[in-house]
Amino acid sequence: MQKISKFTQKYLLSPLAISFWLPVIFMTGYFASRGMAPFGTSTILTVDLGQQYIDQFAAFKAAFLNHPSNFLYSFSNALGGDMLGEWAYYLMSPFNIIFLFVSDLHLPSAILWVTVFKFGAAGLSMAYLIHRLKLQEGHYISLFAISYPLSGWFIANDLNLLWLDTAILLPLLILALEGLLGGKKGWPYSILLALTIISNYYIAFMVVIFIVLYALWRFPQLAHKTIKIPLIFIGQSVLGAVMSAWLILPAYFQLQQGKIGHNSAWSLAFENNPLHLLIKLIPGSFDFEQMQNGQANIFISAFVLVALGAFVTNRTISYVSKLTALLLLAILILATCWAPLTLAFHGGQYPVWYPYRFSFLISFFLIFLAAWGYRPNWQPRLLTCSILFAIVTAITLYALSQLKQLSFLTNNNILIFWLLSSICLLVITAPMPHYLRLGLLGFITCISLTTNISTTLNNFSYINLSDYQTTITALKADKNKIHNDRSWYRVGQTYQRTRGDSMMEDFYGGGHFSSLMPNKMVQFYQAMGQPEGDNFVNYSNGTVLTDNLLGFKYYFSPSPQINKTEGSPQSRKTGYRADFTQYQRYAQTSTTTIFKNPQALPIAFAANQQVLQTYLNSALPIQNQARLWQALTGRKDQLISKDDFDFSQANNVNLPTTITNSQLEKKDSSQPGSLTLTFTPKTNDPYYLTLGGNLKIENFDLLINDQVITQFSSYRNTVIVNLTDHAAGQEQKLTIRLRNAASLTLSNVALYHLNQAAINQDVAQLKQHSLTITQRTENQISGHITTTTSKPVIMTSIPAAPGWQVKIDGKKVATSQVGNFLLAIKTKPGYHQVQFSYVPPYLYWGLIITLIGVIILGSQIIISRSSPRLQE
Template identity: 40%
Template sequence: MKNRIVLYINKHYPLLLSFWLPVGLMLSYFIYRKMFPFGSNTLLTVDLGQQYVDFFAYFRKTILSDPSSFFFTFNKAIGGEMLGEFAYYLMSPFNLLLLPFAGKSITAGVMLVTLAKYGCAGYTMGRLLTKQRLQHGLMVPVFALAYSMMGWAIANQLNLLWMDVLVFLPLIINGLFELLKNRHGLAYSFWLAVMLLTNYYMGYMVVIFLVLFFIWLATDSFVSFKKLAKDCGLFIGRSILGGGLAAILLLPTLFSLQSSKGQYTANVIHAKFEYQPLKMLSKLLLGAFNFKQMPSGLPNLFVGSLVLISFVLFFFNSKFKWTSRLVAFLVSAFFVTSLCFEPLDLFWHGLQFPVWYPYRFSFVVSFWMVYLGALNLRESVRVSALKILFAAILYAGIIGYVAVNIKQFTFATKTTLLASTLFAATTLLILLFPQKQTQRVLLVCLAAAEMLTNAAFSLNNISYVSQKEFAEPNSALKNDSQALAKLDPGLYRTGQTYSRTKNDGMAHSLNTGSYFSSALEKSIPDFYGQIGDPDGDNYVAYSNGTLISDALLGMKYFLRPKDASEISIPAKQKKALSPLTLRPDLQDYRLVKDGDLTQIYQNPLATTMGYSANIALQQVKLPFNEPINYQTKWLNAATGTWPTTRYFTAKNFNEVVFQNADKTVNLTGSLLKKKNKKAPAQVVFKFTPQTNDPYYLTFGPGLEETNVETYTGSRPLYHYGTFRHNVILNVADHSKGNEVTITARFKKNSLFLDNFVLYQLDRQSVTEKLRQLKRHSWHVKKVNNRHLTGKISIKDNQQIFATTIPYSQGWQVKIDGNRVPTFKLQNTFIGAKISKGTHTVTMTYTPPYLYLGAALSAICLILVLSWEFIPAKVKKYRKTKN
């Protein structure tokens, strides 16, 4: 047994090192940074902490307990399809490693997946180098390490869903070689399909790269035009089949993109360079990454000194055909231009400007550099003194350029420049070394040191969420979710006045109304913007509800954090959760659960997700960016209230105090300026409610958190800080006779009081109308996320079946077993005609084009297998016959 192990290691040590070196190096760094489970920190930062980790928890739930969540879920905002979200976020096979990690331990699972992807990227690159005889022995892990720990990987490990592309790209390229050499296309089509299924976004970039790589490969191996024509046919045909194999997911995803990301495609493209192209030279050096590079930085191109030197020397290596080197140069020039010229940059990103993380396709440029670098040193690692001199001058030029312009690069320091110089100089000296084996051992050690140093320099610039910051709100949400499941197992929505992220609902099986995703349907933020809740292209937050919106959207329960003064457990043991928003009007709801850190309130006026509404709701014209009028018209139309009832009444402030700011009589629409720009400025608004009704304040984007700090009394006026439409904020309830003060402190030299109006809500009138709707709600029984059924009572023929389920062609509605056509209500929801009486309404969701995609995938699978195995059997038959 021992001999077998020794023999296996001796035979496969290049691939073993290719896997374990990046794993070991990154693990050592994570331990040094005390990442959980080795300390108090986590790998969670930016989107990984605010978005992806919640998706991972959702993935676990879908696999382990609720497969219907793969297609649709009410955990997503107010409900939405999930097949497109899985295609973008969650189809990585590495996610299966997360299954054993529940709750707060999922941060350890994130580390495991991260390490697995680093290791597998090294392994597959090593396999490509070995199979295509580009390198052998210790040089295999040298180039595999440069690939798996390239600057793009280090900068994007927080975008964990993208890192699969580093694993599958070498497998696809190896499959392409096998296709063109041996006419076997199964591996190529299969791995291309796996890439497209795992992440179609990265897959799109891979497809573009494959075209360029094939052009170079066809030139490099050109024999005759007849062979070239056959190769082109094979490449195009098997590529189409690869895409066809993934059609079962791609077709439904394409449909979902038309209502989400597809609506944000750039209409105007400027033929301009996005920055001075020479600046990208700075990204070839160590530590060329920090937080400022995330929103609008330069492309990540670091691959280590050996790869960079060998890549450049490839173009001067006369052992390769001049045509091969010329086409390689043209492809490289195309890459360089793509990395700075706006039209090409947009082309690589599907005609959409990236929101943060620019030049996401630069991994293909790094692969190209590693591949040509390995090819250049295929026969010998030793380089002539003349070429070493040329490389030294080139490297000195790069370092000199960055040093002279160091103030332009926030990530560059004297330390990183010195380290880059030392590693480059050492690499050049080793390339002159005459002893092959010693030379290769030194190169392995040098590569490991250089890639680890780059990772440390780069990642030390990033801050991370601590395990405590993740675990405490996560545990509170988990407890509240479990308490609600016992209290009420039905289908309803649950509002929050505390949260960890906008995707808490995804992580904890709560229908919170909030959501953050790059693939969010455009109609959802549009709707949120109209009812007065924060929205953006890729997020919504149900943090600014009113008694009206709570009830109409079926917000049956609310989760509220206790203040520090309300917590009975000593502060050393428990810390109060941070509020998301203030909702004094929760006093109108019933307390049903009083926990250690939180309380749960029940809304007695909440409808279900379907209700009987007056036909006027189908015809009403709703206003734009007027949340008070929108909610008023929604309730009036649904209840058939004519003439229109006013529920909100504008109120004046009793007193407004201007401190170091210009005074104005008309508040709304006023631009207030500091008198003394060097001194603090604030405005204090005071009013005394004359009733115990709820009071709401509306204001626009001029009062978002970048411009002002707001307080009620001496406490922060908690609300979600970024928004682009007018929002509503509850500022008082049951406060009759008590003065309420709202303070706005300037963060800049001026403050725009954008749509700044105080309203009183007529609770009695609203309660009467909402009770009317609740009496005729759909008593829905949730069978699963894509199948709902229940009874509803319709009082007359002037009613329609209205829902607050987002409209989609995938939903099918049946009334008493008969399918009925649906229509869109409020440009957002599903509606259907219905007659007087009591009816059973059933709704079923099937992703559009799912069955067509499955049929195409099945056909392509049959063709791939037929073309792969039938010719071999025919040849065998002919030989036997002869």
């Protein structure tokens, strides 16, 4: 019984244990109340967590269990891409190990548990800091500590799991820094700094700025102010960075290929009203609109807010400490509204959604100061109480005045804020036993924090579990049908759950959604007429040309006869491919049809040297495809022909004399409007329509023979849409139906058809000299190929990128780029052994630098153990 009692006391009831368990219980309780898996039929998936991160977590599992080389490179990353940079941003959390033990169908449940345990870990690390620095004693430690993981930033970003680890490590990093500044051993600080950077370099960048400011704040307060301390701080900080070089140097290089290329313009402007930041102290001050473009999330519990008064009035804390603390706090707050500081904290770029991602630093520092200043016997004077009450009331009145302007504000939440803050002030000032005050303050804190949890997270909708599992089950069934084909190929989709389905189900696809998307990948997709953005590409608008060139051998497509239910492939359609009549029906599942493209080219083949001079015009995608294809074989005659429409009919819109780039205007804006165009194919070739980027998909419907063509949800440049195939002599009716607009510009709307017979001839030629693969992993492909006098170039569908090395007959050779994107190699005609290998740039240099850092660290540990003073 005594052992059980000690166990209960240490692991369940101690201040540190409570600081872990309360956030876990509160978050689990909320998720369970919403019926999220494993507690019900909903999931924790929403926004980026459901559309991006979950696919990365599946890739994490695949790398550990199936393909270790996925840590370096993956062809599931769009058409192929570096993965070390992706791991550095998305996947370095040790909590991700939990994902190894669940199937893809149950990943949402695993994500929920990872989320709640991360919240608990943040509470524990904060409690440990408060305990070790002796800022508080007993269960007052928990009172302050739980306010950190349940602060506004954590709740608003519970879906951004990849950022939470860095915030978890922050209190431990501060603790190690305090030891360093106090003249104790500095190597724990270096280790924790390295771990912080490795956990997520992006959020760590913000933490490093804060660490520098924190050290500048603390240095004047040190008992022994010698130049040695700042030098040690700088040296140990450099050591921490050095030990993370193996990951950060390759990741930084990948950022240069994409993200860093989009730096924002600097200005001296204020971006928002700083007074609105006060409103963020009210529970529930976050919603979908705030997620896109709102103020910083700085909510803390009512108790911590009132306890800040103790820091200001505590006479044992020097005025210098208080004034410099306020200066540091002012810098952090100014960074939430003044452009130069905002950009500085975000690495020179404005965030896309989730603004002011560093605001957990504000909450942390407020809690730290409150814990430092508050004492259980604090009895504020009447003037102090009056000032605190006036501040709370002023915030309340200001919030009430903004009710109509700010969507997240409600009368109830404002009232709760005022009541809890006022009652908290009353409990602190009223005479009562110590245990009663602690209990009441704990109760108020729990009410304050749980109110914020529910009122914030209730503003969002979440993906239904059956919806998620239905689509995943369909994808698994499709993949199983082609599993026995061990050749190298890509898989296309006309339905998808996300742009990362290929990562989720571990096949080579054509879509990806990532903050590290290379610019060249985006530009190539644009040139090929595919939907793309700064951080995503999606191969949903393929043609027979791009399918063949890029090796899309199989297609997963919804079966038309299956009813449309939530999550079914029919409900997830993202493309329309009438040209599948060119392909074979390979297999059938209960909800889908798998098509096989017998003309898909292998990953490498011999091609005409003209291909090395191919120029792509981003505004002419179908011409780019034809130009690139013709260059592969040296074909002189054209593969594409532009066609005219035979007849046009307007319904409640003007009738344009020419179609391309004309303007449609509704005559009566309250009534439906449409333009119908007809054409009659003269051949059985596939026919395609181009749609310019100004034709926003939300503004119109596109129909072929009265059937709506379902497209991907957005595009910003010209895309290609398949209309019909094998329809010679049959009149086709194309309808453009205005949806949410009174006018519509028919940007780049034009009709084309391809010469399928010529394409078939070319495929037969190109397949004669293909690469025979003898060995392959994700980052290495070996085989042999024979090039000829007319086709001396080894053409590949591998995205050219620094890091790829090619050996021909054992000798490293220079590579070329086709269309500024695809990897190609010039050779002498004849039989060749070929080896492609990928190593992330700067990985070896990073490993060497890290090894040097580890040796230095090891030396420091040995020295510190032999020095009694450094062991204190």
